Amino acid sequence: MASLDSAIAHEKRSIDRKAIIQKFAALAGLVLLVIAFSLTSGAFLTMSNVVTIALQTSTIAFIGIGATVTIITAGIDLSLGSVLALAGVVAAMAAQMGVPVPLAFLIGVATGGVCGVFNGLVITRLKLPPFIATLGMMMIARGVALQITGARPVSGLPSSFGTLGNDSLWRVLTETANGFPKIVFPGIPYPVILMAVLAIIMAVVLRKTPFGRHLYSIGSNEEAARLSGVKITKVKIGAYVLSGLMAGVAGIVLMSRLVTGQPNEGVAYELDAIAAAVIGGTSLAGGVGTISGTIIGAFIIGILRNGLNMNGVSSFTQMIIIGLVIIGTVWIDQLRNRR
Amino acid sequence: MSAVISGQAARIPEGEVADPILKARGVVKRFPGVLALNNIQLELRRGEVHALCGENGAGKSTLMKVVTGQLQPDEGEVTYKGQPVHFDTLQDSEAAGITMIHQELNLVPHLTVAENIFLAREPKKGWFVDRKKMEADAQIFLDRLKVNIKASDLVLSLSVARQQMVEIAKALSLNAEVLIMDEPTSALTESEIDQLFAIIHELKRQGVAIAYISHRLQELGRIVDRVTVMRDGGYVWTKPFDEVTVDDIVAAMVGRSLEQQFPERVSTPTDELIFEVRNLSGVRNCRNVNFTLRRGEILGFAGLMGAGRTETARAIFGADPKTGGEVLLEGEEITIASPVDAIKAGIAYLAEDRKLNGLSVKMTVKENITMANIEAVVRHGLIDKAAEAQAARQSIAKLGIKTPSIDQVVRNLSGGNQQKVVIGKWLFRESRVLFFDEPTRGIDVGAKFAIYQLLDQLASEGIGVVMITSELPEILGMTDRVVVFHEGEVSGILETRKTDQEEIMQYASGVKRMSL
Numbered sequence: 138m139a140s141l142d143s144a145i146a147h148e149k150r151s152i153d154r155k156a157i158i159q160k161f162a163a164l165a166g167l168v169l170l171v172i173a174f175s176l177t178s179g180a181f182l183t184m185s186n187v188v189t190i191a192l193q194t195s196t197i198a199f200i201g202i203g204a205t206v207t208i209i210t211a212g213i214d215l216s217l218g219s220v221l222a223l224a225g226v227v228a229a230m231a232a233q234m235g236v237p238v239p240l241a242f243l244i245g246v247a248t249g250g251v252c253g254v255f256n257g258l259v260i261t262r263l264k265l266p267p268f269i270a271t272l273g274m275m276m277i278a279r280g281v282a283l284q285i286t287g288a289r290p291v292s293g294l295p296s297s298f299g300t301l302g303n304d305s306l307w308r309v310l311t312e313t314a315n316g317f318p319k320i321v322f323p324g325i326p327y328p329v330i331l332m333a334v335l336a337i338i339m340a341v342v343l344r345k346t347p348f349g350r351h352l353y354s355i356g357s358n359e360e361a362a363r364l365s366g367v368k369i370t371k372v373k374i375g376a377y378v379l380s381g382l383m384a385g386v387a388g389i390v391l392m393s394r395l396v397t398g399q400p401n402e403g404v405a406y407e408l409d410a411i412a413a414a415v416i417g418g419t420s421l422a423g424g425v426g427t428i429s430g431t432i433i434g435a436f437i438i439g440i441l442r443n444g445l446n447m448n449g450v451s452s453f454t455q456m457i458i459i460g461l462v463i464i465g466t467v468w469i470d471q472l473r474n475r476r
Numbered sequence: 477m478s479a480v481i482s483g484q485a486a487r488i489p490e491g492e493v494a495d496p497i498l499k500a501r502g503v504v505k506r507f508p509g510v511l512a513l514n515n516i517q518l519e520l521r522r523g524e525v526h527a528l529c530g531e532n533g534a535g536k537s538t539l540m541k542v543v544t545g546q547l548q549p550d551e552g553e554v555t556y557k558g559q560p561v562h563f564d565t566l567q568d569s570e571a572a573g574i575t576m577i578h579q580e581l582n583l584v585p586h587l588t589v590a591e592n593i594f595l596a597r598e599p600k601k602g603w604f605v606d607r608k609k610m611e612a613d614a615q616i617f618l619d620r621l622k623v624n625i626k627a628s629d630l631v632l633s634l635s636v637a638r639q640q641m642v643e644i645a646k647a648l649s650l651n652a653e654v655l656i657m658d659e660p661t662s663a664l665t666e667s668e669i670d671q672l673f674a675i676i677h678e679l680k681r682q683g684v685a686i687a688y689i690s691h692r693l694q695e696l697g698r699i700v701d702r703v704t705v706m707r708d709g710g711y712v713w714t715k716p717f718d719e720v721t722v723d724d725i726v727a728a729m730v731g732r733s734l735e736q737q738f739p740e741r742v743s744t745p746t747d748e749l750i751f752e753v754r755n756l757s758g759v760r761n762c763r764n765v766n767f768t769l770r771r772g773e774i775l776g777f778a779g780l781m782g783a784g785r786t787e788t789a790r791a792i793f794g795a796d797p798k799t800g801g802e803v804l805l806e807g808e809e810i811t812i813a814s815p816v817d818a819i820k821a822g823i824a825y826l827a828e829d830r831k832l833n834g835l836s837v838k839m840t841v842k843e844n845i846t847m848a849n850i851e852a853v854v855r856h857g858l859i860d861k862a863a864e865a866q867a868a869r870q871s872i873a874k875l876g877i878k879t880p881s882i883d884q885v886v887r888n889l890s891g892g893n894q895q896k897v898v899i900g901k902w903l904f905r906e907s908r909v910l911f912f913d914e915p916t917r918g919i920d921v922g923a924k925f926a927i928y929q930l931l932d933q934l935a936s937e938g939i940g941v942v943m944i945t946s947e948l949p950e951i952l953g954m955t956d957r958v959v960v961f962h963e964g965e966v967s968g969i970l971e972t973r974k975t976d977q978e979e980i981m982q983y984a985s986g987v988k989r990m991s992l
């Protein structure tokens with residue numbers, strides 16, 4: 138028995154080590170990128186650029202988290218980008234009509250949730266494949282956003298509408314001799330804080346709650362989950378609602394940054410979201426995926442864009458490089474898992 | 477592709493000692509935390525059936541995967557037809573004439589039987605698949621097995637047993653010189669086994685070398701020439717089958733001798749009814765079923781494959797819709813519309829096909845064990861890691877699950893140990909009535925005994941136990957009464973003490989019928 142116990146202890150260590158190495162590999166890629174870009178561009182590793190990267194990454198992270206949740210159930214949410222736009226313009230229109238801004242934001246996020254409920258019902262009640270259901274929603278949400286705004290930006294918003302997207306916590310300013318404010322520390326933008334908070338909450342939901350466990354079990358083997366008493370319908374609807382809410386959050390943050398409601402915002406963003414999840418180790422076959430991985434994936438995409446921009450790489454070349462990165466990381470991941 | 481099995485392999489005259497066609501020497505295979513094979517040797521001769529015996533997790537499947545190139549050995553060498561070989565993939569070894577029928581079936585459910593048999597080597601007409609020829613050729617192999625399967629059937633419409641037969645037909649079509657069968661009979665009925673053995677005898681006459689893995693030791697005598705026993709990844713011995721007894725094999729497998737096959741029953745049936753089913757009908761193969769279950773009793777469900785035992789259990793459990801009838805638990809009628817309702821009421825159903833219905837193979841041992849009862853390890857809305865680990869460790873100890881850790885992914889466990897995880901899942905939830913559908917399938921002798929003891933213990937605790945099994949000795953050895961099914965209906969309910977194998981078979985085949 139003693140030898141069995143020690144064997145178990147040994148194995149536990151080696152499994153932990155394996156998990157750490159896997160995380161480490163993605164993180165190492167991230168670090169390598171940072172090193173490469175700071176060598177090629179002096180402006181890359183400045184405080185203000187770091188803040189910019191975090192800000193840009195937050196949008197991918199929000200919808201990336203949404204994508205992760207649905208992909209874990211072996212589903213997919215193609216409506217993220219459109220729902221983002223709809224949620225954002227609804228919030229903007231509400232604010233324009235005089236609804237207090239915080240309430241307008243809540244209405245926007247809730248709009249995302251409603252789209253999620255619709256997706257979930259179509260998938261579980263009409264029993265359509267998630268790909269089709271959310272493809273439909275992708276068009277519906279975009280159409281509604283264009284329709285209600287007349288395809289024009291929603292402007293003339295109160296200035297507080299821009300606070301969430303443009304202000305920071307702990308910004309430190311000093312006054313220079315000639316009276317201009319000088320930024321000592323740019324502070325942490327609210328979207329970045331929101332990203333950290335939501336990532337932690339969602340990581341806990343996935344790892345530690347029965348609901349999270351059920352997401353994985355549905356993705357791993359839906360029939361076994363059903364026969365084990367998992368309420369498939371409820372859990373799946375829950376997954377799409379979460380996804381919709383995350384798109385809603387991304388929508389209000391983005392529109393707040395622009396201080397306008399842009400019905401054309403977020404086209405094809407769902408692909409970035411799916412890419413972040415996949416780079417972070419989420420399996421499209423379902424049952425596998427983590428929030429931390431997705432956040433790393435989102436940063437890899439965000440840093441690549443930013444660094445390539447700084448190096449004057451054209452956006453077409455950027456697309457090529459990011460495409461190759463997606464294929465490369467997933468291939469490496471599979472190699473690691475093969476033996 | 478020739479459509480006849482005829483001898484590509486050399487024919488061996490009777491009585492002549494055959495030379496080894498396949499040899500493995502000093503094979504070592506390590507997985508993280510597991511020494512799966514430790515200096516194993518094996519020698520297969522043309523025209524012999526060579527049994528490979530060992531407990532769950534002994535390394536039998538791993539050795540066969542090494543031989544067929546699905547896994548690469550860490551040490552040791554494999555020689556084939558006198559030459560050292562190194563197969564990189566299963567396709568390489570198949571091309572060389574070695575075919576393996578896997579323990580976990582490997583068919584594509586959405587394709588037809590013919591498409592599965594000729595997958596990746598479809599007969600062509602120009603650029604297109606020659607469907608007619610493919611189906612005709614496939615049908616020839618199916619007919620040889622004397623199974624009533626059409627080449628154009630979809631695989632997903634077939635039972636496990638029939639899928640098994642398709643795998644065998646596929647192996648035949650490959651004209652293998654070495655055929656490896658990993659537990660081919662675990663899902664077959666007596667008559668299907670007879671057909672399989674007839675085929676094995678014929679292949680043997682044609683000089684095919686057959687490696688045969690099975691936990692059904694009683695059946696080995698009918699086909700086997702030599703036996704190799706493995707224990708804990710190590711080699712024990714190889715002997716001609718004539719020179720050993722089943723008891724010798726068991727003793728070598730477990731390292732001690734087992735006296736009996738079934739434990740002494742502790743539980744005794746009372747007169748108190750705990751569960752009753754009246755006029756139950758389901759959408760599939762379940763018509764007008766009636767039976768009762770008393771406290772302390774173990775009730776058996778017997779019948780041929782496809783008799784409706786599983787369908788009845790699934791209808792009761794809410795896994796399939798019911799069309800009529802009543803279910804009474806401790807005298808009160810209960811409505812079950814879904815597995816959620818059944819589980820809430822205290823009814824558990826341990827599914828027969830573990831890969832399809834029982835397990836989430838991508839998830840860990842721990843996560844599978846708590847899957848049906850996650851609430852039990854939740855504190856303040858969150859899963860309590862320590863409590864969950866504790867629960868998993870208890871199941872592992874109680875059932876003797878061989879796994880390097882509670883965090884091992886279930887896919888990496890041996891077949892028998894996967895089955896134990898399914899049992900662990902349902903034992904972790906306290907139930908009032910448990911349906912065990914083929915609980916000992918793929919499980920080794922020692923572990924079977926432990927499971928029998930467990931069923932008995934559950935019954936003695938007052939829990940209703942229903943055991944669905946295709947093994948009549950299990951019915952006779954463990955149950956108090958047996959419900960016999962025939963074509964979706966109950967054809968008889970018998971007192972186990974007052975019946976025998978023959979009488980059960982008469983009811984099962986529909987020769988005899990009780991008016992109930």
Ligand SMILES: Nc1ncnc2c1ncn2[C@@H]1O[C@H](COP(=O)(O)OP(=O)(O)OP(=O)(O)O)[C@@H](O)[C@H]1O
Pocket residue numbers: 507508510511512530531532533534535536537538539579878879887888889890891892893918920
């Ligand atoms: N891919 C893998 N990763 C890690 N461990 C593995 C893997 N495959 C097998 N093992 C381990 O190797 C050991 C031998 O497994 P194997 O499947 O060969 O057993 P077996 O003799 O076929 O058992 P059974 O009768 O239950 O089918 C087991 O302890 C198993 O957990």
Ligand SMILES: [Mg+2]
Pocket residue numbers: 536537538579658890891892
């Ligand atoms: Mg095996």
